[in-house]
Amino acid sequence: MFEITGAQIAKSRLRIYLNHLSCRHFSKIPLSISYLGESAKNLNSKSRRKDCSAPYLSVQWSAQPHNILLSRKPGASTRDAAFEVLTKLKSLAPNARVFADSTADLDGADLTVSRLPTALGGDGTLLHVNSLFPDGPVPPVLPLARGSLGFLIAKNSTVFHRHLEMIMLEHRLIVLERMRLSYKVKSHSSNEEMETRGVALNEVMIHRGRIPYVAVLDLGVETHHFTRSVADGILISTPTGSTAYSLSAGGPIVHPTIPGLLLNPICPRSLSFRPLLLPSTSTIQVSLDESSRAVECEISADGSNSGILRKRETLQVEQCETGFLCAASPGSDEAWLDDLVDRLRFNQHFDAGPGRPW
Numbered sequence: 010m011f012e013i014t015g016a017q018i019a020k021s022r023l024r025i026y027l028n029h030l031s032c033r034h035f036s037k038i039p040l041s042i043s044y045l046g047e048s049a050k051n052l053n054s055k056s057r058r059k060d061c062s063a064p065y066l067s068v069q070w071s072a073q074p075h076n077i078l079l080s081r082k083p084g085a086s087t088r089d090a091a092f093e094v095l096t097k098l099k100s101l102a103p104n105a106r107v108f109a110d111s112t113a114d115l116d117g118a119d120l121t122v123s124r125l126p127t128a129l130g131g132d133g134t135l136l137h138v139n140s141l142f143p144d145g146p147v148p149p150v151l152p153l154a155r156g157s158l159g160f161l162i163a164k165n166s167t168v169f170h171r172h173l174e175m176i177m178l179e180h181r182l183i184v185l186e187r188m189r190l191s192y193k194v195k196s197h198s199s200n201e202e203m204e205t206r207g208v209a210l211n212e213v214m215i216h217r218g219r220i221p222y223v224a225v226l227d228l229g230v231e232t233h234h235f236t237r238s239v240a241d242g243i244l245i246s247t248p249t250g251s252t253a254y255s256l257s258a259g260g261p262i263v264h265p266t267i268p269g270l271l272l273n274p275i276c277p278r279s280l281s282f283r284p285l286l287l288p289s290t291s292t293i294q295v296s297l298d299e300s301s302r303a304v305e306c307e308i309s310a311d312g313s314n315s316g317i318l319r320k321r322e323t324l325q326v327e328q329c330e331t332g333f334l335c336a337a338s339p340g341s342d343e344a345w346l347d348d349l350v351d352r353l354r355f356n357q358h359f360d361a362g363p364g365r366p367w
Contacts, residue, residue: 064187064266065337068149070180074125077107080138082130087155090129090166094153097170101177125176128152132161132253136311139189139210139333146331149184151176161249161335172336185337187265188247188289189329192310197296197321205308205316205324210333211250213326215295215318216242216275218307223278225301229294230287237298240277242306245270245293245326249333252353254312260284264345270328292327296320 077098081087098105126141126148128134135152142148153169154162176182192213193206217224226238246255251263251271260273261284268289274282287293297306297320306318318324338344349355 064185066184066186066334068182068184068334070176073102073177073180075102075105077105078126079107079109080126080128080134082134082155087129090153090155094127094129097173101174126150128162129155135161136210140311143208147333149182149334149336151336168338183337184334185265185341186332186334187249188268189331189333190245190247190326191329192324192326194316194318195323195325197323203322207310207315208329209310210247211253211311212244212246212255214242214244214254214309215306215324217303220303222302224303224306225298227296227298230291238274238277238282239279240274242275243295244273244275246273262349289328292325295324296322
């Protein structure tokens, strides 16, 4: 029987419940994953972490996924899209259970293991779905752009329905594995991990916040002290996040299939402090220098406050062992280039029309 779960419960309770489920159950998702043209590997295989040469993966479900998480941006535009998706699901999978998850008003008290998260909205909705899986692998996500930007999400509903049919009827999908970041704070005195930790799809930011003084930050790569930054803060971004905050801070645009960590200063005092693209295997260490008048800095991940970095503490950022699997189509690279022109208006004059640089 087609079922939609929607009992109202507190947002904090559901967030805890989701995190609990992702830790206990999502590590056993019945999926096999293979690089295109290679043999299948388990979703949890950590051997994939250092090999980013083939980010497009083939995902095979062992059976039709019945538990589906529907996450949508609040508003009329996504309400109509959600009805359309539910109608399609009812015809393709009569026995499916759909769990409603609105980013503004989370509900679904009887939430169980989700085999297929869907995201209806903009890039923020996709970041929200990523935040629901902080401790384990993210099941393949099927997104549909219904937001203000949607740079990370396919805008063609025909492609979305084709992907949905492929999943429900053929139990397979081609996905792009987007790199994620994991971060944690350690104390210098005990070398113990603090409570501040998590994952990010776009970036991890260290910023002086409301403190009126610039932050003096010591930056290290692996165990090597790299440089001392005098700036408002530091951004550590993924290739996916290169078109987000990092781009506004003067960073380069990096294709999502290129493995690397983007280190970018925010309003540095030195004009020679330029953005750097480091290997994806790097571990970046950030700590407040003892000479800093700013005694603490704020830490945020994907635009959400995550904690505080104080003196005699170190923030450690590195590539997450599990990536973010997002539905992809043939020609995705060309679509990414088109989005640069159409949505970011790449190299276009103020008076130029779409596709006309001058």
